Amino acid sequence: MSMSLRLLKNALLAAAALVAAALTFFAWQYFFPVQAASGWSYRVAYNGVQKAAGLARAPGGGILVSQELQDGRGNILLMRPEGGREVVVEGLSKPDGMLATRGGLVFSQESGDKPVSFLLDERVSALFEGDQVQGLWDDGHYLYAIEDRKSDGRLWRYRWDDQQLSVVRDNLSETESITRCTDGRMLYSEKETGVIRELREDGRDPVVIDGLRNPTFLLCDEQGLWISEDSTHRARLLLVDAQGEQTTVLSFLKAPQAILPLDDGRYLIAEGGRDRVLELSLAKDDGSRRQPGSLTRHEGADEQEQSVLRGAGG
Numbered sequence: 001m002s003m004s005l006r007l008l009k010n011a012l013l014a015a016a017a018l019v020a021a022a023l024t025f026f027a028w029q030y031f032f033p034v035q036a037a038s039g040w041s042y043r044v045a046y047n048g049v050q051k052a053a054g055l056a057r058a059p060g061g062g063i064l065v066s067q068e069l070q071d072g073r074g075n076i077l078l079m080r081p082e083g084g085r086e087v088v089v090e091g092l093s094k095p096d097g098m099l100a101t102r103g104g105l106v107f108s109q110e111s112g113d114k115p116v117s118f119l120l121d122e123r124v125s126a127l128f129e130g131d132q133v134q135g136l137w138d139d140g141h142y143l144y145a146i147e148d149r150k151s152d153g154r155l156w157r158y159r160w161d162d163q164q165l166s167v168v169r170d171n172l173s174e175t176e177s178i179t180r181c182t183d184g185r186m187l188y189s190e191k192e193t194g195v196i197r198e199l200r201e202d203g204r205d206p207v208v209i210d211g212l213r214n215p216t217f218l219l220c221d222e223q224g225l226w227i228s229e230d231s232t233h234r235a236r237l238l239l240v241d242a243q244g245e246q247t248t249v250l251s252f253l254k255a256p257q258a259i260l261p262l263d264d265g266r267y268l269i270a271e272g273g274r275d276r277v278l279e280l281s282l283a284k285d286d287g288s289r290r291q292p293g294s295l296t297r298h299e300g301a302d303e304q305e306q307s308v309l310r311g312a313g314g
Contacts, residue, residue, distance in 0.1 A: 045279040052270035054098030055260035066095040097136040108133035135177035181220035189215040228256040
């Protein structure tokens with residue numbers, strides 16, 4: 001065999017080995033099970049939810065989940081407390097943010113000039129026009145909606161009493177979620193820069209947390225600030241307590257989205273990259289708990305859908 005043929009053969013073998021290694025690496029990232037920090041456990045609540053994104057409690061009981069599909073193929077599902085599911089809103093384009101309020105449901109569509117809408121008594125009405133609106137927050141008087149756009153996103157404020165609409169911020173870039181914490185601060189995420197900012201009256205909006213990887217949905221409760229990272233591989237669900245200590249509660253997630261608190265220290269996490277919704281809960285203390293932050297493999301990582309939320313939304 002000539003030198004040139006041997007070189008060609010070696011080059012082809014090296015290329016094939018490189019491709020095989022890359023495929024193995026990506027397969028490992030996809031199938032590697034989610035890891036929970038010590039003191040926490042999780043299980044699959046709902047399987048077969050395509051691109052699960054938004055979560056909310058249904059006013060009449062049960063859980064609402066959005067399937068963030070494009071071009072009018074998206075919808076909102078009702079997961080009934082007694083089991084079963086049904087489509088309650090269809091024909092949507094990337095339904096994302098959802099918020100239960102005023103006896104109904106506010107939801108956004110992160111696709112073009114789609115309105116922020118209100119579902120009440122099986123009727124959908126448009127509240128106001130937005131452009132790729134994702135995150136929503138309601139304080140009882142005002143509804144806040146933030147756009148996920150490059151460099152020209154806006155933060156809207158809609159007043160329920162008289163439908164007055166105003167722009168609180170403009171020229172935002174990849175802002176995905178907004179929430180109010182128990183201490184009164186309003187925070188919003190910037191996915192591209194990997195930071196969380198505080199909304200201030202002076203308009204300066206300082207960075208309060210940085211160094212994150214694609215932060216998206218936010219939730220504040222008595223535990224602290226929850227942050228999900230919208231990454232397709234090795235994404236995390238983080239918890240930052242009142243002292244600023246950061247804990248990775250779940251790791252090796254695939255595109256996690258909304259976080260919804262339930263009862264008894266339980267939470268739902270929409271894992272859009274695996275088309276499912278997880279239930280997270282504080283593990284029982286058996287006297288052998290390790291230091292917070294250490295990781296344990298979940299024994300039921302591959303279990304099928306169970307009716308674990310029976311009565312959760314009632």
